[in-house]
Amino acid sequence: MKRMLSGIKPTGQLHLGNYIGALRNFVLSQEEYEMIAFIANLHCITVPQDPKELQKNLYDCVALYLACGLDPSKATIFLQTDVMEHAQLGYILCCHTYMGELNRMTQFKDKQAKGETNLSGGLYTYPSLMAADILIYDPDFVPVGEDQKQHVELCRDIAIRMNNRYGELFKVPEPLIPKVGARIMSLTDPDKKMSKSDETNKGCIYLLDPLNVARKKVMSAVTDSLANVHYDPENQPGIANLMQIMSSLSNDRPFGDIEQEFKGKGYGDFKKAVAEVVCNKLEEIQTRYNEITNSNLIEKTLNEGANKARAIASKKLDLVQKKLGMEIVLK
Ligand code: AMP
Ligand code: TRP
Numbered sequence: 001m002k003r004m005l006s007g008i009k010p011t012g013q014l015h016l017g018n019y020i021g022a023l024r025n026f027v028l029s030q031e032e033y034e035m036i037a038f039i040a041n042l043h044c045i046t047v048p049q050d051p052k053e054l055q056k057n058l059y060d061c062v063a064l065y066l067a068c069g070l071d072p073s074k075a076t077i078f079l080q081t082d083v084m085e086h087a088q089l090g091y092i093l094c095c096h097t098y099m100g101e102l103n104r105m106t107q108f109k110d111k112q113a114k115g116e117t118n119l120s121g122g123l124y125t126y127p128s129l130m131a132a133d134i135l136i137y138d139p140d141f142v143p144v145g146e147d148q149k150q151h152v153e154l155c156r157d158i159a160i161r162m163n164n165r166y167g168e169l170f171k172v173p174e175p176l177i178p179k180v181g182a183r184i185m186s187l188t189d190p191d192k193k194m195s196k197s198d199e200t201n202k203g204c205i206y207l208l209d210p211l212n213v214a215r216k217k218v219m220s221a222v223t224d225s226l227a228n229v230h231y232d233p234e235n236q237p238g239i240a241n242l243m244q245i246m247s248s249l250s251n252d253r254p255f256g257d258i259e260q261e262f263k264g265k266g267y268g269d270f271k272k273a274v275a276e277v278v279c280n281k282l283e284e285i286q287t288r289y290n291e292i293t294n295s296n297l298i299e300k301t302l303n304e305g306a307n308k309a310r311a312i313a314s315k316k317l318d319l320v321q322k323k324l325g326m327e328i329v330l331k
Pocket of ligand 2: 005006007008043129133142144148
């Protein structure tokens with residue numbers, strides 16, 4: 001069985017972009033692949049966090065993994081900090097990552113370009129830690145949204161470099177980017193991606209938004225004046241975004257099919273239908289979330305997941321340290 005691995009940062013509340021671009025695909029993959037899904041709680045402290053808020057987001061993130069359909073009897077689900085080998089391999093990989101490579105990472109560059117000050121060293125070296133998160137499990141595929149593709153490519157470069165230098169250490173993984181929904185855009189500004197750091201909160205639908213709030217956000221989504229439900233991301237980015245949301249949440253319904261249904265109808269009708277699909281999905285997730293938060297499933301899942309993950313990770317770390325000559329091997 002091929003292995004798949006991915007993670008999400010619990011930096012804020014999970015949103016529809018996380019679900020469509022990443023989480024949904026983890027759930028679909030667990031049937032066919034050995035799925036490893038973790039919560040990247042080391043990555044989230046690369047930017048300042050309020051400890052109380054972080055704790056709440058962390059808990060919700062695990063609960064939402066389960067509520068969205070990840071099944072602990074199929075997938076390995078754990079917290080990054082419960083498997084300390086990640087940080088140690090992260091350091092080793094950081095020593096095999098060039099500063100020139102880190103300087104090219106758009107996520108860091110964007111923050112710098114915006115003039116954000118006091119950016120941390122952790123934020124700068126984060127792609128090396130992400131490479132360790134991946135390589136320590138030898139996955140075949142890494143399902144992520146579009147914004148993470150560059151990081152997975154760097155991970156591949158590091159793996160190839162180290163394999164060439166020390167002999168076969170790591171499997172070189174492939175990023176897996178969904179064809180539709182890899183970059184869900186903000187509802188208020190369809191040129192920007194939907195993100196946890198949406199200042200107004202109006203462009204971002206959180207998975208735990210009350211249904212009336214989510215409905216309102218869809219109904220006030222920015223569109224255009226062409227009055228035609230047609231898939232054209234360049235000229236009609238708002239409509240294209242809503243179509244992507246609708247398609248992904250209705251079993252990858254083809255765009256042509258959606259266009260057909262709304263031919264000659266106004267945007268009001270179309271938005272109502274999108275809101276309906278979104279609210280149905282949120283309701284399903286939230287019902288399950290409420291059941292999970294009232295059970296001991298989270299603790300049990302994380303304990304079992306960490307044990308399974310640690311067994312794989314500790315072997316790999318040991319192999320790497322031996323191959324690098326970092327361990328004393330008694331004769
Ligand atoms: P993050 O919230 O940055 O930890 O992202 C977790 C996962 O969700 C990654 O695979 C991202 O690529 C994906 N993701 C985040 N925002 C979006 C978005 N707006 N559209 C699609 N995928 C996204
Ligand atoms: N960097 C990813 C994000 O911001 C989260 C992440 C951390 C990740 N480690 C990973 C994703 C390993 C895939 C594989 O979304």
